Amino acid sequence: MAISSKHLRAPVELLLGSVAMIQAVGNAFRAMYKRDMLQFVVSSPPQIRERRSVMDVYNMLGPTYFHRAYCMSLQSFHHLHLILLQHIVLAREKMSLYQKKGKRAGGNYTDPPVHNGEVSSTV
Structure with missing residues (x-):
């Protein structure tokens, strides 16, 4: 028995329909994931740190x-x-990455500011 083009058309249409469905599910999942991640990022503000003596x-x-x-x-x-x-x-x-040069009592270098506040040895 020979297979006609009519018989091949149905599986191809099913296959193409499946691809469209998979793409739609993938797009929906991506949109939901982005929405959830956006809510996660927005809902957690950065914690402000402060040095205390x-x-x-x-x-x-x-x-x-x-x-x-x-x-x-x-x-x-x-x-x-x-x-x-x-x-x-x-x-x-x-x-420290600074190398003392030897002139003027080792140069006039100061450390860069520390992000969370000054670290001093005073207690």
Whole structure:
């Protein structure tokens, strides 16, 4: 039995209909995904960070919660800071990309501003 073009036309039409359906589903999914992502981005504003001194944190928490949070008293923190201060300064100098030139006591370079506020060794 020979297959006529009439018999081939039906599967081709079904196949072409399936392609159109798949494209429509894909477009709908893409639109829904973009909408969901847009809502996700809009609903979460950036969190503003701020540096606080150790004394501010101590005053907010009090002695009991400060000790629980940092496992040391304020006096122990000051003692640790005095011990580590020289190492902190040396580490910052090593990490800096600036090379001292030797003239005028090493140049007049200042560090760029820190995004979240100044980091100082004062406690």
